Amino acid sequence: MWLKSDDVFAGLMLPDTLHMLPQVERFAYAKLLAFMTRVDNELTVEEMSTFEQRLGTALLSPPQRKEIRTYLKNPPPLAECLAELGAESGRLALRDAVMMAAADGNVDDDELEVLDEIVEHLGLADDSIERLLEWTKKGYRWMQSGVDLLNELAE
Amino acid sequence: MLPDSVQLLDEDERRKHATVLMIIAAADGELVREEISAIESCMGLMLIHPTVREEIRQCLTSPPELDEVISEMETATIRLALRDGAIVAAADGDYDDNELNILRMLAKSCGINDERLKRLLDWVNDLWHLCANGREIIASPMLGDDKLTGTEKR
Numbered sequence: 001m002w003l004k005s006d007d008v009f010a011g012l013m014l015p016d017t018l019h020m021l022p023q024v025e026r027f028a029y030a031k032l033l034a035f036m037t038r039v040d041n042e043l044t045v046e047e048m049s050t051f052e053q054r055l056g057t058a059l060l061s062p063p064q065r066k067e068i069r070t071y072l073k074n075p076p077p078l079a080e081c082l083a084e085l086g087a088e089s090g091r092l093a094l095r096d097a098v099m100m101a102a103a104d105g106n107v108d109d110d111e112l113e114v115l116d117e118i119v120e121h122l123g124l125a126d127d128s129i130e131r132l133l134e135w136t137k138k139g140y141r142w143m144q145s146g147v148d149l150l151n152e153l154a155e
Numbered sequence: 156m157l158p159d160s161v162q163l164l165d166e167d168e169r170r171k172h173a174t175v176l177m178i179i180a181a182a183d184g185e186l187v188r189e190e191i192s193a194i195e196s197c198m199g200l201m202l203i204h205p206t207v208r209e210e211i212r213q214c215l216t217s218p219p220e221l222d223e224v225i226s227e228m229e230t231a232t233i234r235l236a237l238r239d240g241a242i243v244a245a246a247d248g249d250y251d252d253n254e255l256n257i258l259r260m261l262a263k264s265c266g267i268n269d270e271r272l273k274r275l276l277d278w279v280n281d282l283w284h285l286c287a288n289g290r291e292i293i294a295s296p297m298l299g300d301d302k303l304t305g306t307e308k309r
Contacts, residue, residue: 016192016286017290017295017297018192019188019189019192020188045162045202048202049159049162049199049200049201049202050200051199052199052200052202053196053197053199053200054196054199055195055199056192056194056195056196056197056198056199056200057192057193057195057196057199058192059188059191059192059195062205062208062209065205066205088295091293091294091295092293092295094293095289095290095292095293095295124293124294128292128293131292132289132292132293135285135288135289135292138285138288139285139289142278142281142282142285143159145278146238146278147159147160149238149274149275149278150234150235150238153234153266153267153271153274153275
């Protein structure tokens with residue numbers, strides 16, 4: 001099958017572990033992301049789109065998604081969000097919170113402050129946010145390269 | 156900002172795009188959690204209304220004919236569906252022959268040849284490397300990540 005790359009995914013499934021977590025942890029993960037959307041008091045289409053994308057990846061049930069969306073209007077306290085997260089869901093929530101904070105093209109001071117609190121809560125390395133922001137930039141470059149590729153293919 | 160254009164499609168085009176993803180997921184006769192997660196992720200990214208998502212999910216049990224769906228799609232939407240369909244098809248760890256046939260049909264219908272399709276599949280491959288690197292940063296590796304980390308192409 002010549003179309004395939006030589007090292008197709010090393011035989012690995014969808015490169016995410018979020019959907020494998022227990023439902024209660026996925027809910028806690030989504031709750032933290034809902035909190036993140038409101039930190040800068042603005043909810044852009046890009047943030048909303050990233051938020052909904054992550055809810056979809058998490059495979060929350062439609063009623064759970066409905067409940068999570070209510071947090072967009074009335075965000076829960078950060079301490080409550082953090083208390084409900086497990087170790088794994090917490091790390092994934094941090095990764096995706098960074099991604100969401102960057103979705104509108106700018107991570108402001110309030111968002112950085114919250115991200116710092118999450119890192120501290122999880123006991124991760126001090127440079128985690130910096131590295132995740134770099135990783136997010138790479139991700140956006142990857143997405144842009146996909147758009148560029150489609151445009152190029154269209155020529 | 157988030158570099159994507161699927162949110163810019165009108166509601167009907169987004170519905171057709173997601174329907175194509177459903178057809179791809181159903182193509183190999185097996186539906187794994189990873190494929191569903193990839194499709195739900197894409198429907199979320201496109202900001203498809205929850206009630207419309209319910210309707211689209213029904214396609215999994217009785218998927219419509221691909222040529223009927225794409226005959227009513229705009230070329231730009233087919234290309235986006237091809238891109239996202241390649242990710243859905245890869246979500247179970249490999250491209251099945253039926254999935255590849257559908258990707259080829261989509262590619263052909265929007266003027267993309269096999270050589271160019273391969274470049275798109277290579278682009279999908281990069282996602283696996285990128286995600287492994289993300290998991291490395293948060294110390295949350297998956298089995299097999301060691302084959303992918305530090306080997307990304309970009």
